[in-house]
Amino acid sequence: MQTKPIVLLTDFGWSSYVGAMKGVILSHCPHAQIIDLTHDVAPQNVREGAWFLLVNYLYFPPGSIFLAVVDPGVGTRRKALAIKTKDYYFLGPDNGLLSPAAARAGIVDTVELTVPPEASLTFHGRDVFAPAAAKLAAGLPFRELGKPVVPEVNFAFYLNGREGEVVTIDRFGNAITNIPPLPDRRKYAVSLARGGKSYFRSELPFCPAYALAPEGVLFLITGSSRTLEISVKNGSAASRLGVEVADRVAIV
Amino acid sequence: MQTKPIVLLTDFGWSSYVGAMKGVILSHCPHAQIIDLTHDVAPQNVREGAWFLLVNYLYFPPGSIFLAVVDPGVGTRRKALAIKTKDYYFLGPDNGLLSPAAARAGIVDTVELTVPPEASLTFHGRDVFAPAAAKLAAGLPFRELGKPVVPEVNFAFYLNGREGEVVTIDRFGNAITNIPPLPDRRKYAVSLARGGKSYFRSELPFCPAYALAPEGVLFLITGSSRTLEISVKNGSAASRLGVEVADRVAIV
């Protein structure tokens, strides 16, 4: 009998750390359906991980259990959380990683996971979160995972304005922002800044599809997260602009 | 009840784009068996993706559904295809990606996938191909995926001669060609060219196994696709030769 999917998101790359978590899951729940959302979150970049979770959770079937580990604070007093929302479960550290997705999904209940005494101080993904996710998939009632708690760290991505940030850069060199497109706009005056200093300011055309853009020209496009991306056809906008994750973006 | 495997091939790297496609598949077909063929196709390199599909599809069980996305033309009028062959299904853009494998597998029927009105113009892997593959796995009759069509873009790899190309370079630095080995040949006169200009011409020994080659010497070997590879033991032939995918190779 197949269980609800356990969906993994980490900053571990495709290392054996991921494999160890899968082994632990199968040891607790032999029929678990384990799916990788991504492990390519930049090391320790909680905010990038939170973005991937936020824009992708809805593509998974109701009941899915998201096990997210971007956890620079492992071994400190930061809490280990399990959040139950209307349709999903989210497990991960209390550092904001889960908060944008869980808030949008509609939080119903939150517990602090019990940390087994034999857990390491360096790898709660394997020793705390994986066993909890597996037990949940195997049928353990949510409240038996720990005791009720209020998360300490919350943040939200600002999603409705003309100012935002570069939330990730993809393999094609697209600089992906959290700014939604404006209707019927053919050009955007875009400004990029880092550390309070503007380093790029220009008017960029809008293209509906990558292939429709002229060769070699920076342009804006509505990306697959339904937010604005800065792109170059057959090239890397990110390396051309020198843009980095967390740079500020403004439509001026 | 387990379904036929859905086998993914993309140029997305191991990003959340792949994870989103898996979520969509499970949403439409909760018991889908999802297998990654590879996501390390060089960005937008349709020809490399077509090669991986061609030389690997036969290792999968009959009934397998290949979902292939290397799709620089997404959002244009290029069609979204599903091809039924004697033993397999191939879904992907009409840009040649599917054509060498599908032709060899024996095409029985081809439809143009219906594009849902809410599909993005940037990510048909998630919005068009993944739902179609999942519905097929869940039992939808092939013809209900769309209307019959004749593919527009076809290409074949030239596989029976002495001239060919570098189809991919693997992690070990082997430059893999599409030229089949000649029987009982101990040496090959090899020439490499790019943009019509020859940049390498030499006689190379043939070795049956990597470990049998002398240290530090370029040699030819019959690779795992049963075509010629240029290799160096414990080194990278590709970086030593400066060879790139799509360079022309001739046995002279």
Place this chain on the structure above:
Amino acid sequence: MQTKPIVLLTDFGWSSYVGAMKGVILSHCPHAQIIDLTHDVAPQNVREGAWFLLVNYLYFPPGSIFLAVVDPGVGTRRKALAIKTKDYYFLGPDNGLLSPAAARAGIVDTVELTVPPEASLTFHGRDVFAPAAAKLAAGLPFRELGKPVVPEVNFAFYLNGREGEVVTIDRFGNAITNIPPLPDRRKYAVSLARGGKSYFRSELPFCPAYALAPEGVLFLITGSSRTLEISVKNGSAASRLGVEVADRVAIV
């Protein structure tokens, strides 16, 4: 009916070589549960692969079948092995890759896999090990995989002293050793050497958790394998020290 997991470990990266192995497994055992332990073993680094297997196998459920391929000797007379231990199976080349894990797991029986006549000389992962693992998962008795044999290559990691080696470097730049921590030690005098020459010697503080370390300072920590790691908070100890896998480490 789901079978015992087949757990893959290779040095193939996330290339189509891995996908081909999965296709072969499904062709022989349609309901196989295939799990990736890791494919990021450095190319041809048998010792690093052996370490990953050693420190992770115990996280998998009893009955798991480990299919490990780091195989620079493919195509030579090196044997293809299947080892049965008290709770697990290990399949891979006879080059030491399996030996530390299998020895610790308690070897019960070993056979030399029969090599099918049509197997390539370059890819036994696909042509020899994958079919054998799949048949075992599908219920073939162990002894029908081949004939009894004594492995030729064995090595062990030295795990109980004050001298050891860098066994791997992770994505966060932690240099992971095989030296177990000493109890109640607050500082360690550490020396690093390569090719018999010492290139680093210093006293390093011990921290129980990454986040508790002071910024920018090299420190030691008990890592997730319960051995000592050299780390820098929010930085790469490996690039700061210029340390490489196989460098010698001594606590002096």
